[in-house]
Amino acid sequence: MDIHIRQAQLSDIPAMHQVRMAVKENVLSDPGRISEADYRTYLTERGQGWVALLQDQLIGFAVVDVQERNVWALFVHPDHEDRGAGGKLHDTMLAWTFDQGLDHLWLSTDPDTRAAEFYRRRQWHATGTLPNAELRFEITAEAWRR
Template sequence: MIIREAALADIPQIQLVRNAVKENRLSNPNLVTDEDCREFLFARGKGWVCEMKKQVVGFSIVDLQEKNVWALFVDPMFEKRGIGRKLHDIMLDWYFLQTQTGIWLGTAPGTRAAAFYTKSGWKETGTHGKGEIRFEMSFEQWKQRQGESINS
């Protein structure tokens, strides 16, 4: 398993992972274009991929402009291996090196993603978009959580 910064050449595989997920599926896969991925990866923020045998099996992308997690997805065939956790943690470590402004994300209620974010220390703060849960993480919460992980 290799976690590394996403490259332009990764976008086709990122799209495959994004469209393979069972939860938080896009009703229309064309809503997130390759150009959208390029913009969020290189103009608005940064992204990482998890690669196994030269295949992207998960990715995360953070948006510095809107201060949110734009995407965090793992191919269903590679779930429950700690990939999401590693992508999440490297993304937030990098984000909070850039700014101490809190970060937010939205995800559907009652999903494994919502449970993952709750377990990861995110605080539910209301709703977002079309009935999604809005989660937030402050710089202080992240640093405290990282301190707890180191001391565990």
């Protein structure tokens, strides 16, 4: 079965949040920290988002914050990991972002996780540790296009 990627719509927010709450890594310590309004702001004012669909079921999503040059979210439901959805979301997001003229992006994730390894395999470089103990990763448009 093929995974289809399309631009996120406001009507996708409840399903996006369900995916976010289902993840096993990078779990929110306070689930109330992210609201529906946050998704709406990132999708309509701060950046762009995409969803991964498998037979019309939303199984993952990615959101980039162009104002902060930051990957705000990239999550795949645990029941659908290792099927290529994360890679497709990642590549779609970076292609769009770098086509907008941004020259680099950063993100953070917990160290020693599958997510950290996912980014390393895709040319992201760890550049330090944040006060919350997450690793900061960066990628340039030039490195990604190689």
